[in-house]
Amino acid sequence: MAAIAHAERLPARSWVARFTKSEALTGYGLISPAVFLMLVLLAYPFVLAVWISLTDRVLGEPGKFIGIGNYLKLLQDPLFRQTVWNSFVYTISTVFLKMFLGVILALILNQEIPCRNLIRGAILLPWIVPTSLSVLTWLWMFDSLFSVVNYILLGLGLIAKKIPWLGDPFWAMVSVIIVNTWRGLPFFAVSFLAGLMTIPKELYEAAETDGARAFRQFWYITLPLLQPVIAVVVLFSTIWTFADFQIVYILTHGGPINATQIFATMAYDVALVAGRIGEGSGISLFLFPALLIVIFLMLRYLRRE
Amino acid sequence: MQKKRPTHQRADRAISRRKFLGVTAGATAALSFGTFIRSGLGAAKVNVLTWSNTLNAMDDVLRDQAKQYTKDKGVEVSFEFINQTDLPTKTAAAVESGSGPDIITLWSNGPHLHDKALVNIGDVAEPLGKELKGWTNIAKDIAIVSKTWKAVPWGIIPIAITYRSDWLKEVGYQKFPDTYDEMLVMAKKLKGKGHPVGFALGRAIGDGNQSHYPMLWAFGGAECKKDGKTVAINSPETAKVVDYRRQLFKDGETEDVLSWDDSSNNRAFLAEAVSVTGNAASIYWAEKKNAPQLREVTDHALWPKGPAGRFGYSTAISLGVFKFSKVQKEAKAFIKWLMEPKQYSAWIGVGEGQFAGLLNYYEDDPVWKKDPKLEVIREIPKYVRMPGYPGPPTRQAAEAMVKYVIVNMFARACKGMSTPETVKQAESELKEIYSKA
Numbered sequence: 001m002a003a004i005a006h007a008e009r010l011p012a013r014s015w016v017a018r019f020t021k022s023e024a025l026t027g028y029g030l031i032s033p034a035v036f037l038m039l040v041l042l043a044y045p046f047v048l049a050v051w052i053s054l055t056d057r058v059l060g061e062p063g064k065f066i067g068i069g070n071y072l073k074l075l076q077d078p079l080f081r082q083t084v085w086n087s088f089v090y091t092i093s094t095v096f097l098k099m100f101l102g103v104i105l106a107l108i109l110n111q112e113i114p115c116r117n118l119i120r121g122a123i124l125l126p127w128i129v130p131t132s133l134s135v136l137t138w139l140w141m142f143d144s145l146f147s148v149v150n151y152i153l154l155g156l157g158l159i160a161k162k163i164p165w166l167g168d169p170f171w172a173m174v175s176v177i178i179v180n181t182w183r184g185l186p187f188f189a190v191s192f193l194a195g196l197m198t199i200p201k202e203l204y205e206a207a208e209t210d211g212a213r214a215f216r217q218f219w220y221i222t223l224p225l226l227q228p229v230i231a232v233v234v235l236f237s238t239i240w241t242f243a244d245f246q247i248v249y250i251l252t253h254g255g256p257i258n259a260t261q262i263f264a265t266m267a268y269d270v271a272l273v274a275g276r277i278g279e280g281s282g283i284s285l286f287l288f289p290a291l292l293i294v295i296f297l298m299l300r301y302l303r304r305e
Numbered sequence: 306m307q308k309k310r311p312t313h314q315r316a317d318r319a320i321s322r323r324k325f326l327g328v329t330a331g332a333t334a335a336l337s338f339g340t341f342i343r344s345g346l347g348a349a350k351v352n353v354l355t356w357s358n359t360l361n362a363m364d365d366v367l368r369d370q371a372k373q374y375t376k377d378k379g380v381e382v383s384f385e386f387i388n389q390t391d392l393p394t395k396t397a398a399a400v401e402s403g404s405g406p407d408i409i410t411l412w413s414n415g416p417h418l419h420d421k422a423l424v425n426i427g428d429v430a431e432p433l434g435k436e437l438k439g440w441t442n443i444a445k446d447i448a449i450v451s452k453t454w455k456a457v458p459w460g461i462i463p464i465a466i467t468y469r470s471d472w473l474k475e476v477g478y479q480k481f482p483d484t485y486d487e488m489l490v491m492a493k494k495l496k497g498k499g500h501p502v503g504f505a506l507g508r509a510i511g512d513g514n515q516s517h518y519p520m521l522w523a524f525g526g527a528e529c530k531k532d533g534k535t536v537a538i539n540s541p542e543t544a545k546v547v548d549y550r551r552q553l554f555k556d557g558e559t560e561d562v563l564s565w566d567d568s569s570n571n572r573a574f575l576a577e578a579v580s581v582t583g584n585a586a587s588i589y590w591a592e593k594k595n596a597p598q599l600r601e602v603t604d605h606a607l608w609p610k611g612p613a614g615r616f617g618y619s620t621a622i623s624l625g626v627f628k629f630s631k632v633q634k635e636a637k638a639f640i641k642w643l644m645e646p647k648q649y650s651a652w653i654g655v656g657e658g659q660f661a662g663l664l665n666y667y668e669d670d671p672v673w674k675k676d677p678k679l680e681v682i683r684e685i686p687k688y689v690r691m692p693g694y695p696g697p698p699t700r701q702a703a704e705a706m707v708k709y710v711i712v713n714m715f716a717r718a719c720k721g722m723s724t725p726e727t728v729k730q731a732e733s734e735l736k737e738i739y740s741k742a
Binding site for chain 2 (some may be wrong): 031056058059060073076077078130143144145146157164165166167168169172252253254255256258268270271272273274275276277278
């Protein structure tokens with residue numbers, strides 16, 4: 001009797017033993033905390049935001065499902081259309097400027113210059129300083145009355161009358177672009193610098209032997225080898241800039257006359273101040289499909305590379 | 306001979322691990338029990354979330370009053386002071402999560418925005434009205450939603466015209482003009498002397514809206530009809546006020562106003578860059594410390610009259626009790642106590658014109674006798690209306706305000722857009738907002 005019972009229990013025990021000894025299970029066990037964190041901290045809020053954007057929910061009320069009603073309404077809203085335009089102008093200009101200046105800065109920092117390490121460290125400052133604090137300083141620098149930028153430009157005779165940095169729709173956009181570029185440039189420069197340092201010196205030596213000048217070396221060696229780094233940095237920066245909030249909120253609050261209103265600031269006004277969280281979620285998720293395509297294409301390109 | 310190990314001697318004297326754990330656990334239990342007993346067997350604690358006043362002394366009074374209340378009534382009250390701009394986020398989080406403070410500070414249209422999350426507080430507001438000569442009409446507009454008191458109006462931050470009396474005298478004015486037309490003539494003269502006027506046209510949620518809603522109403526314009534649903538901005542009256550605003554900008558104002566946020570006009574006035582602006586008494590108060598020589602020549606006036614009368618919009622602040630609060634009764638009792646003359650007068654007394662009550666009783670508060678330059682402020686509550694007027698201060702009206710629809714309508718005109726065009730744009734923005742349920 002006992003022997004039969006033992007025999008019946010045996011396969012079960014070995015199954016458990018097999019399972020616990022399996023590498024796959026150990027693997028799953030090890031990544032489960034990370035998966036759990038991703039689910040709780042990323043997936044859940046995201047899915048919830050998508051769900052809320054499909055409802056007419058206002059603060060404190062459950063709201064009802066209205067499909068893509070919020071998105072359709074947003075498309076008809078002149079203010080939202082302006083916001084989309086502003087967001088694109090803001091993102092494309094700043095990412096382009098950061099990329100262009102970032103490459104130049106990285107090339108300079110890659111040269112044998114005095115105090116190179118000190119400069120490399122110092123260059124990171126705008127990136128390290130809390131954005132809200134540094135932007136408050138910029139706010140003073142662009143102040144209509146006390147702008148130090150105007151003071152210097154007037155003193156140098158470069159302008160005849162003060163520039164209304166934050167008071168004119170055009171200049172306000174220029175101001176937020178300048179500050180975003182200033183803040184993000186170190187990330188670009190340092191990433192590019194890291195990329196530059198991985199390029200083998202022999203390639204340049206060979207090119208020099210073949211008679212290639214600096215520009216051709218840059219065009220045919222540096223740029224192609226830097227491309228994967230550029231792609232990743234641009235991808236990240238595009239996503240961050242589309243979602244940027246602090247710079248615009250502190251400098252202009254989206255003004256004047258909505259000239260600098262971007263997705264995040266408009267979503268904040270609509271969802272949290274006016275209490276329409278359904279529509280607010282719609283605003284912040286509006287670009288998600290487009291960004292998804294960009295991310296997909298970029299990642300595919302990287303994998304191919 | 307083997308030496309006896311000293312550790313044993315120590316072990317004999319020392320308490321055992323088990324004994325140590327036992328004593329610690331016992332002490333902890335006794336202490337917790339003591340705390341529990343002292344707290345009055347889980348006595349109520351009322352948490353109040355409010356904004357941190359630019360005038361710190363007013364917050365100090367509240368802190369002291371909370372302590373006094375705890376001492377007298379045995380109910381603990383704690384104030385949390387946060388930046389005004391963080392209030393919407395914190396309120397939204399509390400409403401959504403169903404947890405947070407018991408008493409919430411609500412800005413202007415707040416009781417209408419969050420009415421579903423707030424308890425009926427008529428049992429506090431109505432007795433207060435009876436005891437203290439009744440509520441002003443605007444108090445009822447702010448706090449009554451669907452015939453139910455959803456908050457107790459704490460008061461308003463009265464917005465008056467702040468002006469330089471010496472510069473006005475220079476151009477022949479002994480006192481501030483009573484109508485918008487006269488103000489335009491005066492502004493032109495002032496700008497001619499290098500002292501332009503300035504009313505915020507940037508993203509100044511307070512000053513921008515507070516300067517321009519009253520102007521719109523004074524000329525007979527309105528964003529919507531009395532029903533609070535039909536958009537009515539596109540009218541001859543609006544066209545008139547837009548033309549007026551453009552003229553004022555051109556003839557008498559500093560161009561900087563387009564970039565002004567809520568603190569810009571304070572700075573400009575203190576830097577003697579503008580002669581007239583619309584603001585709370587905070588400029589006058591700041592001068593006390595930073596520019597006493599300017600305080601002598603700074604004065605206040607009511608907003609001018611237009612063809613349709615005199616109006617004002619000052620930020621209103623109310624106190625509401627959340628439905629999720631476990632201490633609703635205690636929270637209501639505290640609000641009632643806070644609004645009673647002894648406490649309220651002490652609080653607004655420190656404010657020196659930065660705050661005005663909406664109970665008629667407080668129109669005669671001693672604070673208004675302290676300084677003749679502040680006396681005019683006590684009249685402001687009479688003229689105050691909320692965005693959305695002549696309709697109720699609905700969610701749509703709040704949205705139009707936070708989207709700066711009215712301010713931007715004027716700003717576009719000042720930047721050169723034609724009147725019909727800018728009014729039409731405002732109309733389409735308002736229609737979009739008011740089309741939402």
